[in-house]
Amino acid sequence: MAVSIGELAPDFALEASNGETIKLSDFRGKNIVLYFYPKDMTPGCTTQACDFRDKHSHFADLDAVILGVSPDPLARHEKFIEKYDLPFILLADEENKAAEAYDVWKLKKTFGKEYMGIERSTFIIDKAGKLVKEWRKVKVKGHVEEALEYIRENLS
Template identity: 50%
Template sequence: MSVKLNQSVPDFSAPATGDTTVTLSELRGQQVVIYFYPKASTPGCTTEGGDFRDRKPRFDAANTVIIGVSRDGIRAQENFKAKQDFSFELISDKDETVCQIFDVIKLKKMYGKEHIGIERSTFLIDSEGKLAQEWRGVKVPGHADEVLTAAEALHAN
């Protein structure tokens, strides 16, 4: 089952950095950006996370929480967060529970070989827990700006 636009996103709880658990329902009243990335500490994922980090004050002003998700273990996520000075939590989704809710596990090709992995994707959830916008098959350059613009517009309504 995958989320659909303008429908409530199923609640989930998942282990995250900072010795926390992210529970979606506890974020009601705020907008939430959940971005999925293939692997911590790789170049594209580092750039994407940095782009979100650098825009966090504007996301905060738009009442929007940022959460990153990958299948990396919690230690890899902690190291990635610390090294890049990310000012938001990263979920360790080793069992793919959150990935499956958002249907981001895809067959991918790298260097001519097929493997299963996370398709870089971002979701904007409104303050009532409904999926407001989605971006799938994301290209990193300019993406955080596009998401920020959408979050600010949604907050203004």
């Protein structure tokens, strides 16, 4: 079941890098950048996380929180945050429940090998909890600026 623009974003509860169990609905009243990525410490995911890190204060100025979601366990998230000084929360979706709710858990193919994994995607959720923008099959270069510009132009 795919999530649709204009509808309430599917809620979920996941273990977070801050030691809490976080629900998406905990952030009502703020704009949310919910981004799904395949794996901590890989080149594309590291670039994307560092781009979000470098623009973090700009998102905060627009009353937007950044939440990164991957299937990695909390221990790996903690190493990723520490190594790259990430100032936002990472969520551990080890059972892919959030990924399935957002229809980003997909059959992928690399070098002829098929496997299930995260399709890099970003969702913008407004202060009322509605999905207002989505990017699927995200290309990392320039994406964070595009997300920031969308919020600046439409939600500030």
